[in-house]
Amino acid sequence: MEPVIEVSHLCRTYQVAQKKAGLLASIRGLWKAETRTVEAVRDVSFRIEPGEMVAFLGPNGAGKTTTLKMLAGLVYPTSGTARVLGFQPWERHDAFRRQFSLVMGQKNQLWWDLPAADSFELHREIYSLERARFDRTLAELVEMFGVDKLTRQPVRELSLGERMKMELIASLLHEPKVLLLDEPTIGLDVVAQSTIQRCLREYNQRKGATIILTSHYMRDVEALCSRVLMIVSGRLQYDGQLGGLLDRFGRIKLVRLQFEELVPEGLDRFGECKIIGPVAELRLEKNRVAQALSAVVDLPGLVDLSVQDPPLEDVVAMAFGSGAEKP
Numbered sequence: 001m002e003p004v005i006e007v008s009h010l011c012r013t014y015q016v017a018q019k020k021a022g023l024l025a026s027i028r029g030l031w032k033a034e035t036r037t038v039e040a041v042r043d044v045s046f047r048i049e050p051g052e053m054v055a056f057l058g059p060n061g062a063g064k065t066t067t068l069k070m071l072a073g074l075v076y077p078t079s080g081t082a083r084v085l086g087f088q089p090w091e092r093h094d095a096f097r098r099q100f101s102l103v104m105g106q107k108n109q110l111w112w113d114l115p116a117a118d119s120f121e122l123h124r125e126i127y128s129l130e131r132a133r134f135d136r137t138l139a140e141l142v143e144m145f146g147v148d149k150l151t152r153q154p155v156r157e158l159s160l161g162e163r164m165k166m167e168l169i170a171s172l173l174h175e176p177k178v179l180l181l182d183e184p185t186i187g188l189d190v191v192a193q194s195t196i197q198r199c200l201r202e203y204n205q206r207k208g209a210t211i212i213l214t215s216h217y218m219r220d221v222e223a224l225c226s227r228v229l230m231i232v233s234g235r236l237q238y239d240g241q242l243g244g245l246l247d248r249f250g251r252i253k254l255v256r257l258q259f260e261e262l263v264p265e266g267l268d269r270f271g272e273c274k275i276i277g278p279v280a281e282l283r284l285e286k287n288r289v290a291q292a293l294s295a296v297v298d299l300p301g302l303v304d305l306s307v308q309d310p311p312l313e314d315v316v317a318m319a320f321g322s323g324a325e326k327p
Helices: 023-033 064-072 116-125 129-147 160-172 190-207 218-224 241-247 287-294 310-323
Strands: 003-017 036-047 053-057 079-084 101-105 177-183 211-215 227-232 235-241 252-259 272-276 277-283 302-309
Touching: 003 064, 036 064, 036 079, 036 101, 036 227, 053 064, 053 190, 053 218, 064 079, 064 101, 064 177, 064 211, 101 160, 101 235, 116 129, 116 160, 129 190, 160 190, 177 190, 190 211, 190 218, 211 218, 218 310, 227 241, 227 310, 235 241, 241 310, 252 287, 277 287
Parallel strands: 036 235, 053 211, 053 227, 101 177, 177 211
Antiparallel strands: 003 036, 003 079, 227 235, 252 277, 252 302, 272 277
């Protein structure tokens, strides 16, 4: 089976103006501007199969959004190639544009002062959707997102979570085969995040859509994606299963000790120790866990002991730090 997205040695550089302080420097800049080259994306290659839901992770400025824009055809690469649904995105063929959607959590596509239903009608005209198909798809999406009573309300009167649901509905009306999501849950509360996660998972199962998701909320990643692409300083540092990310970068284990009453003194000799009431939590390097367990198992008053992986967001933060290149 052919991959839906195939990226090979993709690069994108920018020339960024550099201005020195002072009036004289500003005048000189009118004749000879100083610039420096910024490598936003450097030699990135990956393949995504039909129906996959893939998390695209990285710190701010890592190149995630630039990569998504190249896959959507909004930005030309400096070098390298990409194929999405068999098309070269930046050629912007109509047949390609009818089969994907790009949703950016900080960009609006709905008319602010109009009800979302009117923007949906505009999308029907843009994509030349048949009335029967449009009505059927809209009804399914409105039911899925639970917003049937909100579509006639002006967008400016909706909450952030409600607006994001409307944005996603608008992006799905033409039933895209590829969905590029750039921070779709940014700023949303936990309930709204959970609803959008459920709806995206259901859409993926119903339509078999291929989804790339960027997010700083690890709940999104854990709920939706089994595969992770991690980019740092424009370079792809990891491509594999979410569990493999924990194995590769999760050098820390959390040892949780619960005592009957007070926590004994001296536990900090094993490593970083956090104490809350009768519970102590040790953060230890993996190779020190066995030694620590053999020493604490006979401590007086110990009633429970567990060893856990650290939260995913901690592992990802460590991965960013280990993969980042010095400027």
